[in-house]
Amino acid sequence: MSLSLRDALIITVCVVVHLAYRYRNKSKYPLPPGMPKWPIVGNAFQIPASQQHLFFKDLGEQLGSKIFYLKAFSQDMIVINDVKIAQDLLDKRSSLYSSRARTPMLNDLIGINYFFPFMQYGDEWRSHRRIFQQYFSPKNMKKEEERTVDFIRKGLLPNLYETPEKFLEHLLNVVGGLITATTYGVQIHRVNDPLVEYQEHVYGAGEKAATPGQFLVDVIPQLKYVPGWFPGAGFQNVAREIKEMTEEVMDKTYDMTLKGIDDGSTSDCFVSWSLENNSGQANYDSQALRTKQIAAAIYKAGSDTRLASSTTFVMAMLLHPDVQHKAQAELDSVVGHDRLPDFSDRSHLPYINAILKEVLRYNPPLPFGLPHLTSGEDVYDGYYIPKGAMVFANSYAMLQDEETFPNPRSFKPERFMNADGTLRTDILDPESVATFGFGRRICPGAQLALSTLYLMFSSILALYDIMPEQDSAGKPIHVSPEFGGHSIISQPIPFRCKITPRKGKNVEGLLKDYLGHEVI
Numbered sequence: 001m002s003l004s005l006r007d008a009l010i011i012t013v014c015v016v017v018h019l020a021y022r023y024r025n026k027s028k029y030p031l032p033p034g035m036p037k038w039p040i041v042g043n044a045f046q047i048p049a050s051q052q053h054l055f056f057k058d059l060g061e062q063l064g065s066k067i068f069y070l071k072a073f074s075q076d077m078i079v080i081n082d083v084k085i086a087q088d089l090l091d092k093r094s095s096l097y098s099s100r101a102r103t104p105m106l107n108d109l110i111g112i113n114y115f116f117p118f119m120q121y122g123d124e125w126r127s128h129r130r131i132f133q134q135y136f137s138p139k140n141m142k143k144e145e146e147r148t149v150d151f152i153r154k155g156l157l158p159n160l161y162e163t164p165e166k167f168l169e170h171l172l173n174v175v176g177g178l179i180t181a182t183t184y185g186v187q188i189h190r191v192n193d194p195l196v197e198y199q200e201h202v203y204g205a206g207e208k209a210a211t212p213g214q215f216l217v218d219v220i221p222q223l224k225y226v227p228g229w230f231p232g233a234g235f236q237n238v239a240r241e242i243k244e245m246t247e248e249v250m251d252k253t254y255d256m257t258l259k260g261i262d263d264g265s266t267s268d269c270f271v272s273w274s275l276e277n278n279s280g281q282a283n284y285d286s287q288a289l290r291t292k293q294i295a296a297a298i299y300k301a302g303s304d305t306r307l308a309s310s311t312t313f314v315m316a317m318l319l320h321p322d323v324q325h326k327a328q329a330e331l332d333s334v335v336g337h338d339r340l341p342d343f344s345d346r347s348h349l350p351y352i353n354a355i356l357k358e359v360l361r362y363n364p365p366l367p368f369g370l371p372h373l374t375s376g377e378d379v380y381d382g383y384y385i386p387k388g389a390m391v392f393a394n395s396y397a398m399l400q401d402e403e404t405f406p407n408p409r410s411f412k413p414e415r416f417m418n419a420d421g422t423l424r425t426d427i428l429d430p431e432s433v434a435t436f437g438f439g440r441r442i443c444p445g446a447q448l449a450l451s452t453l454y455l456m457f458s459s460i461l462a463l464y465d466i467m468p469e470q471d472s473a474g475k476p477i478h479v480s481p482e483f484g485g486h487s488i489i490s491q492p493i494p495f496r497c498k499i500t501p502r503k504g505k506n507v508e509g510l511l512k513d514y515l516g517h518e519v520i
């Protein structure tokens with residue numbers, strides 16, 4: 001039997017009507033404003049696959065609304081470009097706004113439902129988060145700060161002294177190594193640690209899969225049933241490979257720590273603490289499995305974000321020598337010339353603190369956070385918010401808001417300072433608002449992140465000058481502040497600079513106790 005053109009038209013109309021009925025707005029309230037949508041696909045092909053935060057900011061301005069609605073096939077999306085709206089919904093109505101979307105690539109094909117940053121809201125997420133928070137609590141902060149001091153003084157600072165041109169590698173090795181040691185209690189090679197490189201390779205592949213819209217199967221979920229050999233279904237093979245690698249790295253690193261606990265070579269860390277904490281409990285086996293899964297989730301959460309902020313810092317210092325010199329003058333007057341900065345100096349270094357805030361504001365590492373998901377319908381300010389909508393809290397737009405932060409694209413730590421040199425308390429603080437997300441899913445590693453960044457920034461500036469490299473004719477090579485990445489993380493595009501010991505500082509003398517450690 002062959003179909004006539006008339007039959008085909010009738011079937012098409014029926015499908016469209018059925019879809020329109022199925023996904024209609026059942027509420028008497030209108031949806032927030034949005035862009036015109038194509039039939040069936042909605043806005044799927046208008047949303048870019050990377051740098052979505054820029055698109056969301058511009059679109060909000062075009063629509064004249066700080067909250068708006070998009071749709072990709074059947075997926076409702078709410079974008080929030082405003083702190084108050086994000087707080088009203090994600091903080092104050094957090095019981096409705098704390099889930100995460102299931103994506104076909106990540107959840108169904110790769111199957112990493114055990115990574116709690118991507119878990120749906122519920123008891124299992126709560127158990128994971130509770131274990132995580134108990135370890136990363138103020139109680140253990142002192143120990144982690146000591147570890148940070150060790151990594152920066154024995155790792156980063158000597159590396160910048162010996163091979164400053166490899167500063168990007170050194171920053172990656174120190175943040176990756178630090179989080180690996182915090183999690184697994186293993187020793188880390190000062191340069192190119194193999195375990196850091198292995199995790200980077202594996203979780204780097206997974207990161208792409210976590211970015212909304214990177215794979216067609218996330219846009220057309222039915223494709224997940226298409227076998228890998230089918231033309232165009234290469235994502236099946238990618239998913240299988242990521243799944244196998246992720247499980248392998250998770251098992252290997254965890255087993256290494258168990259072995260180290262047995263032979264006494266593991267230092268205090270998240271895994272040893274958690275296993276000890278649960279020993280003798282009836283639910284030990286399930287808690288041990290959770291410990292392994294949480295440990296695996298920590299690496300990416302704790303390394304890329306801090307790396308993005310550290311490279312943003314180096315770039316900002318390169319482009320703003322005036323800021324650099326002012327910070328060095330503050331360090332010299334507070335810390336002096338005979339020792340390196342430590343955590344006890346933090347509250348006496350307002351300008352360094354202002355630089356940290358400005359780095360987070362200027363390039364928030366997760367510029368649209370990790371999208372939340374609504375677990376019920378809601379009405380906000382007369383707008384209908386559907387159940388199952390992905391909610392993007394676009395911290396980039398919030399931290400670039402012209403009214404709160406005039407001239408937002410210029411890097412200006414002074415915006416956080418009073419005329420008398422103290423820190424302002426009457427301005428939105430990126431250390432506590434927007435950068436680390438909202439509500440029940442707010443980043444539970446924020447305090448650790450802030451203390452690492454503080455010590456890193458102050459230690460680098462105490463010893464080194466960051467300057468432009470010169471070309472063969474001796475002219476400074478211009479670097480423009482560009483950010484990119486095809487993932488949820490916003491990183492400066494790799495750039496070059498010259499890092500040299502500060503004139504008039506006894507850099508070698510200050511480093512003498514820390515040079516020559518091959519492992520930390």
Ligand code: HEM
Nearest residue numbers: 117301302305306366369370436437438441442443445449
């Ligand atoms: C500058 C550094 C960092 C930034 C900007 C950052 C930012 C964020 C953001 C925006 C979220 C999503 C929050 C939300 O859904 O509303 C998040 C989640 C998370 N972060 Fe961080 N983070 C940083 C460092 C860290 C570190 C060092 C760790 C681990 C020690 C960590 C662990 C996590 C975890 C486990 C989650 C998932 C929480 C959940 O879903 O319940 N983060 N982070």
